[in-house]
Amino acid sequence: MSSHSHQNLHSKLSAAGLLVTLGIIYGDIGTSPLYVMKAIIGDSPISKDLILGGLSCIFWTLTLQTTLKYVIITLSADNHGEGGIFALYALVKRTKIQWLIVPAIIGGSALLADGIITPPISVSSAVEGLRIFKPDIPTIPIVIAILFVLFTIQQFGTKLVGKFFAPMMLIWFTMLAVLGVIQMVTNLEVFNAINPYYAYHLLTSDVSDQGFFILGAVFLCTTGAEALYSDMGHCGRKNIRISWMFVKTTLILNYFGQGAYLMAHEGKTLEQLGSSNPNPFYLIMETWFQPIGIVIATMAAVIASQALISGSFTLINEAMRLNFWPKVKINFPTDLKGQLYIPSINWLLFLGCVGIVLHFEESSNMEHAYGLAIVLCMIMTTILLNFYLIMKRVKWYFIAPLILIYIIIEFSFLAANIVKFFDGGYVTLLIAIVLIGIMSTWFLAKKISKSYTKIVKINDYKKVLADLSVDLSIPKYATHLVYMTNSNRSDEIEEKVMYSILQKRPKRADLYWFIHVNILSEPYKKEYRVTEIVKDDLYRIDFYLGFREPTKINLMFKQVIKEMVKNGEVDITSRYESLSKNQILGDFKFVLSEKFLSNDSDLTFFEKIVMNTYFLLKKLSLSEEKGFGLDSSSVKVEQFPLVLHAPENIEMRRIDHSHH
DSSP states (O other), X not given: OOHHHHHHHHHOOOHHHHHHHHHHHSHHHHTGGGTHHHHHHTTSOOOHHHHHHHHHHHHHHIIIIIIIIIIIIGGGOOBTTBOSHHHHHHHHGXXXXXXXXXXXXXXXXXXXXXXXXXXXXHHHHHHGGGGGTOTTOOHHHHHHHHHHHHHHGGGGOHHHHHHHHHHHHHHHHHHHHHHHHHHHTTOGGGGGGGSHHHHHHHHHSSSSSSGGGGHHHHGGGGTTHHHHHHTHHHHOHHHHHHHHHHHHHHXXXXXXXXXXXXXXXXXXXXXXXXXXXXXXXXXXXXXXXXXXXXXXXXXXXXXXXXXXXXXXXXXXXXXXXXXXXXXXXXXXOSXXXXXXXXXHHHHHHHHHHHHHHHHHOSHHHHHHHSSHHHHHHHHHHHHHHHHHHHHTTOOHHHHHHHHHHHHHHHHHHHHHHXXXXXXXXXXXXHHHHHHHHHHHHXXXXXXXXXXXXXXXXXXXGHHHHHHHHHOTTSOEXXXXXXXXXXXXXXXXXXXXXXXXXXXXXXXXXXEEXXXXXXXXXXXXXXXXXXXEEETTTXXXXXXXXXXXXXXXXXXXXXXXXXXXXXXXXXXXXXXXXXXXXXXXXXXXXXXXXXXXXXXXXXXXXXXXXXXXXXXXXHHHSOXXXXXXXXXXXXXXXXXXXXXXXXXXXXXXXXXXXXXX
């Protein structure tokens, strides 16, 4: 995909595009009316100040946090059309500020941890509506069954689901608006909530039992903003901006409708309003409509989870490219750009979701665990955004107040959410910490092994390689011997490659190839460069691949050779006489090196811990050959110590026979 077609993605506005956007992006924000008002009221008696204050908080949170920060400002920070915290990091990486990797890793981990709690909370809130008909219905098995189906269909790609999602979400948002308007007609007083004074009054007085900490409940209305940014690449900025106007309107109408209904019941608590399921979302429905409402809500909740799951796949894929995550298997179920499926992540997420459902049981308990991780993610996005704006040379008097506002808003939300830590917030934070651990270990290990990798000049070895290539006393190892290398300069190579060719077992080949893969900071690009080091003997190929491109080195390498043969740059017919007579292609052998920690290595204690964890993770992840998409029959994996030592000189004394 060229940058030109990305421009199209972001400038294209079509009814179909807007519809798809509804289906993919707004799940998380769109289903928040299911639980926000319920969480805000909690056990307090309903009062006018509480309702107006709550609505005012929701209105201003959606306006400042979602509309201004995400939809207007952050969406303009796209990396060749892709969004999300790692795409943003890939952009600000150019500032060469080393520590920016910290917010990137924390934010990415928090977002993934959040992906484990959104599906359970949305699906549970919806399914609990069934209690209206049967108060003692067991919801947990139903929720787990729904989640299982959801995760099972992931492998078919979202083509299957997309067709069904968009119209479903359109019905959902329309239902939200209609239900809200019906209630509001009876009580227009709710519109006073647009006045921010009510929000201020709610937070500073004892209107509710929660005081300032009610922000923890309010925050639930904007949790999907981060997912919205991550999924930008699927839909395009313009589609998101236009459809957000519609989505935001329907959300506000529904919240205000719930408020109008509740204000008619001043002085009561939620418990007294509905015996079995006191959720204002369902209370505002006519009795005959409730079963329909529950079905629609459940579907919307499943779709909400979808947005986060596909977001998680995208996130892990980018993390792999940025060297934050072990190599895992990725499938591309459809030919649609940006469509991917990662089996290991899919089932880990599923297990995580089931664990959450079994641990918390009720959606109202999950609310406690929800939000803490995502606030962290938002703060990290703000930090990276600050450097992005500086990099774009935006004036400081524009950046400063802006970033200040968001730091204040987000730290208030963080403070209000911290209280949730013991009620369940620790669950998401623990998950996030594990993820942060994996990402940091992987990143540090790559850094350490790079610093211990000795690089040598190829020039020093040209002659010996040319000689080896024609030395018939050494049995031929392969016609083409291919090494993957990490050295960025084409006149250099790792010492261990030369060690492997000359010492491990001298490997005679007609042609030696060194392949280097560069992952670019843009998503879609496939280019290569060939450097001839010794004519008809030694070549180097550099691949330049976008961070969303699958690495299929096998196919790409053969493609390059085909093109070189066509141009007459290289002769690859087998040099075995009997075969070359018959124009048969030579055989290929890829040699990959696996490192291991040798006991006599010079690593510090900290480095040893990092490297040991790294090797443990490596055992669980994809092998190098699968990661590079190589055919295992033509791959030889060699073991090397992390640090190659010069052979030690061991002092020994020779004795003659007479001593015995």
